[in-house]
Amino acid sequence: MAGAVSEFMERIVAKNPGEIEFHQAVEEVVESLMPFIDKHPKYRKAKILERICEPERVLMFRVPWVDDSGEVQVNRGFRIEMNSAIGPYKGGLRFHPTVYLGILKFLAFEQVFKNSLTTLPMGGGKGGSDFDPKGKSDLEVMRFCQAFMSELFRHIGGNTDVPAGDIGVGGREIGFLFGQYKKLRNEFVGVLTGKGLGWGGSLIRPEATGYGATYFAAEMLKTRNDSFAGKTCLVSGSGNVAQYTIEKVLDLGGKCVTVSDSTGHIYDERGIDRTKLAFIMDLKNTRRGRIKEYTDKYPEAVYTPMDPDLGYNPIWNHKADCAFPSATQNEINEKDAANLVKNGVYVVSEGANMPSTPEAVNVFLDKKILYGPGKAANAGGVATSGLEMSQNSIRLTWTREEVDNRLRGIMKAIHDQCVEYGTDGKFVNYVKGANIAGFVKVADAMLDQGIV
DSSP states (O other), X not given: OHHHHHHHHHHHHHHSTTOHHHHHHHHHHHHHHHHHHHHOHHHHHTTHHHHHTSOSEEEEEEEEEEOXXXXXXXXXXXXXXXXXXXXXXXXXXXXXXXXXXXXXXXXXXXXHHHHHHXXXXXXXXXXXXXXXXXXXXXXXXXXXXXXXXXXXXXXXXTTTEEEEXXXXXXXHHHHHHHHHHHHHHTOXXXXXXXXXXXXXXXXXXXXXXXXXXXXHHHHXXXXXXXXXXXXXXXXXXXXXXXXXXXXXXXXXXXXXXXXXXXXXXXXXXXXXXXXXXXXXXXXXXXXXXXXXXXXXXXXXXXXXXXXXXXXSOGGGOSOOSEEEOOXXXXXXXXXXXXXXXXXXXXXXXXXSSSOBOHHHHHHHHHTTOXXXXXXXXXXXXXXXXXHHHHHHHHTOOOOHHHHHHHHHHHHHHHXXXXXXXHEETTEEOHHHHHXXXXXXXXXXXXXXXXXX
């Protein structure tokens, strides 16, 4: 089997040179799927795996805009429309200097499986730009978003492709993007999710990824007759996902002791209570400050600056029960995974996309801890985006309780699918379960629709 995976990956690498993150995402999925496909030759005959790894459409375009000093700036925009077998393309837009084709193809590929797992009719896509909103004025962000949408608008639509936010794209950016789309198309449709509550947005959408990752961890704990009561949790990041993970962990009886940003992390042994969480939300969402300021307000906490030469991330080297990597891809390496296990962590629920390297994943699987991969554990965000699409379609707004109940139900359904396809004796391999469950729905739809 290893030989078949290697041969397949050689072809993927040759066709997609330099796209390291995409190679990593594909290999992780192919390793799970090859034995399953061998038992179901209809998928091999129709070359479903080869087709699912090839985007249906890749859009790349220039984005010229003018900054506040009158200088012309030029960024690059992308949209990867990966697979539409079960519904319109659905996936976020990322604005960050690291954005390039390989990262977006990895994210779009993961999105296909994640969206399939939600049980909602959504295909997979992803997009964004190498534009950095950090340090830009609101007017600069607006001008960039308008220029970006002036090209993207011709490729998206409520029944074609429905983008959302991702890193660097929050409520402010979605508002500017939606306004420009509405102006250019002269129509008010649910073409973007993550909108403001007064103009088509859904309650719980900002909270959904963090809430969902916590609900998924709660379902994993239930398999061992356990709960969050009294659990200590490590959380990375300090954006929406991290903030609402902390909130939901508090709701369920646990406490979180870390948050981070690109400059470093804080460790608060007493726990981040609701007052401290409110401070973090104001710091990050309103003042857009750095996490080090937490220790100015709460001097009992310890700040550790990021050291890229260290070889591991010290945020993952504290005693705890659960970990929620919620920052970015590949933030947990093999050493970090070993530190987590050594310090008592036995639940990892990924709020970010592919935050663990393949070597780290192998540590989690070898130690048989409760490990929820991102495509399952963080699917709450896109699931609630799907619920926002449903509300837009029927011109209704559901209550907070209704959306939250639907989200919890979806995360339970995702967990159940992972258990169904990933159980091996008494151990549930959630990686295998998520990959196979996500694949089957899309693959069967592709078989039904012919060679297209």
